[in-house]
Amino acid sequence: MTSGNPLMLPMNDRVRQSFVRRCVSDILNGLSDGLTHFSGASRxxxxxxxxxxxxMLLCDPQNLLKGHEPICKSLYLDNQSWRTNEKVRFDRKHYAEIIPIKDPGLAGLLSHGGYSGSVFFQQWFTEQxxxxxxxxPTECWLEHAVWRFSHDLANxxxxxxxxxxxxxxxxxxxAVRDHIIDLMNVQLGWDTSMRIYPILDAVLMISETQEEGSWAEGRLLFVDPGMLDQLHFLVKFQEELRPQLINYKHVRKLLLTVERSGRSLVSDGRAILGICDDTLPSFSICADFRGRYGFLKVNRGKVCSFADGRFSSTTYQAKLVQLEELLLESELKRFDCYFIFKIVVSLVQHAQRRKHGCAVVIDLNERPVRISGQTLSPPLDLRKPYTLKLTKSLAKVDGAIHIGADMHLHGFACLLDGRAFEGEDLARGARYNSALRFTAEHPKIIVVVVSSDRPVSVIHQGMDIQGACAWTQQGGCMYHLDRLDYWVGL
Structure with missing residues (x-):
């Protein structure tokens, strides 16, 4: 960015200019830090x-909008219609009256913006x-950033x-609560007795409570009292003996009655009312406990996940976008890339469902390298369903499975060796660091590591591609504000 550009703000007071920079910088730092904990590295x-x-001014310290210069020029410079909005009362007293702005739809980004009495126009962005x-939840986060900026500049x-x-x-x-409230208001209106914060607190506390050394499994359904007649109860507890939701240990014990079944515990947000079948009312909130993690759902649709006492956005399903990109950048034909990718995704998702770790070596060499382990002769064709099913079982054995560019399984229980180097992560296990060492010495090999308690890692040339970050976090900084016309090169 061209940080030395003059801003020509419509204020003569330098203190005011510095104040605007500080407000923008504080919000960007908080937004980036919070979303990074919620969704992974976020700009x-x-x-x-x-x-x-x-x-029009811009603050983009991590180059999030790089590559979007043409559309920004088209939206905000070539077209000046955003400067006219008759609904805006430009007066700092009306800072809380936010008139929302349509998402410009930049590829790979989420955004929220608005007009207000203290900041005429603002649009905040983060990556999707x-x-x-x-x-x-992320959109609610951005919406609150709009409100905070408007509030800060009103003072x-x-x-x-x-x-x-x-x-x-x-x-x-x-953010999770605000998103649920938005969904609830659309379907139930404002007249509901369900309080969301106590529900969220209960979900986190129950997820952290073990019963005889085991984590919670099963579904806990929260339903508005006016919709209880839409449920098919199998068991109803006596009103005077209903366990209170705040008694987390008792609720955790009751989850044993619905573990690994189609049944759900039912709560009105205050107490446990009974057990019902899989029938859902027109609106419900469901905490789906799956051991070390779980999902919060509204009407069967996932809102977020939870683990380790906090909410996050991850689906706990490997998307493996980076693996797909690496395969497409290789010398393989696209048809072969597609099949190898589908094979690996199938193996990884099976390991995740069965909750066991594994490592998948994808060997892109013309002749597969020799790896110590159970070498197969002849190799097994993974395009055949029964062979792929067998490979899923072989992946449970300690060591890695070895897949060649020919879409054949060349070995299992393979031991990945290599020399130590500075890129190792001592906080991770032997499977992960062995993959780092091995790929550092074999540039045409990709290793996908599945851990039972961590996201999937894609490792190539001694680096965790999933964990790699192309930008440096600059927390606690005062950022430069650039004029948009200078930034796009006018």
């Missing part, structure tokens, strides 16, 4: 104009990760507390 950027006649349960610099960034950093539970 954030903003485009805004303080007044109707102000130049490929494994989101739902985009709703004078002397009154600024800097709390917006800290609040956005810890916004995960609030």
């Amino acid at each position: 954030a950027a903003v485009i805004f104009a303080l007044r109707p006649d102000s130049p 990760h490929p494994d989101l349960c739902a985009t709703g 004078d610099a002397e009154l600024y507390t800097g709390i917006s960034g800290y609040f956005l950093k810890e916004y995960a539970t609030h």
Whole structure:
């Protein structure tokens, strides 16, 4: 970015200019930090104009919008219609009256924006990760950033507390709650007695409570009292003996009655009412416990996941986007890339469902390298369904399975060796670090590592591609504001 450009803000006071920079920087830092914990490494950027006649400004410290210059030029410079909005009362007293702006639909990005009395125009952006349960919580996060920026600039610099960034950093539970409220208001209206925060607290506490050394499994269904007649109860508890939701240990014990079944415990948000079958009412919230992690759903649709006492966006299903890109960049034919990718995805998802770790070596050499282990002669054709099924069982054995570019299984229980190097991660296990060492010495080999308690890792040339980050987090910085016309090269 051209950080040395003059801003020509419609304010003469340099203190005011510095105040705007500080507000933007604090919000971007909090937004990026919070979303990184919720969804993985996340960047954030903003485009805004303080007044109707102000130049459009940009703050993009991690180059999130790089490559989108043409569409930004078309939307905000060539077209000036955004400067006219008769509904906006440009007065700092009306900072809370946010008039939403349509998402411009930039590829790979989520955004939210609005007009207000203190910031005439603002649009906040972050990246859309490929494994989101739902985009709703992230969009609520961005919506709150719009409100915080409008609120902060409605005050004078002397009154600024800097709390917006800290609040956005810890916004995960609030974002989940806000998204559920939005869905609930559409279907139930405002007249409901269900309180979402106690439900979210209960879900996290139950997920962290073990029963005889085992984590919770089974479904806990939350239903508005007015919809209980839509359920098919198998068991109803006596009203005076109903376990209270706040008694997490008791609820955890009761989950044993619906474990690995089509049944659900039913709660009205205060107590456990009984056990029902798989029939759902017109609106419900479901906590689907699956051991070390689980999913929060609204009407069977995933909202987010939860594990280790916090909510996140991950689906716990390997998308393996980076693997697909590596295969397409290789010398293989596209048809072969497609089949190898489908084979690996099938193996990885089977290992995840069965909750066991494994490592898959994808050997792109013309002649597969020799790896110590159970070498197969002749190799097995993985395009045949029964062979692929057998390979899923072989993947349970300690060691890696060895797949060649010919889509054949060349070995299993393979031991990956290599010399130690600086890129190792001592916080990870032997399977992961062995893959780092092996791929560092074999450039045409990709290793996919599945851990029972971690996301899937795609390792190539001694580096975790999934964990690689192309930008450096600059927390605690005061960022530069650029004029959009200079940024696009006008």
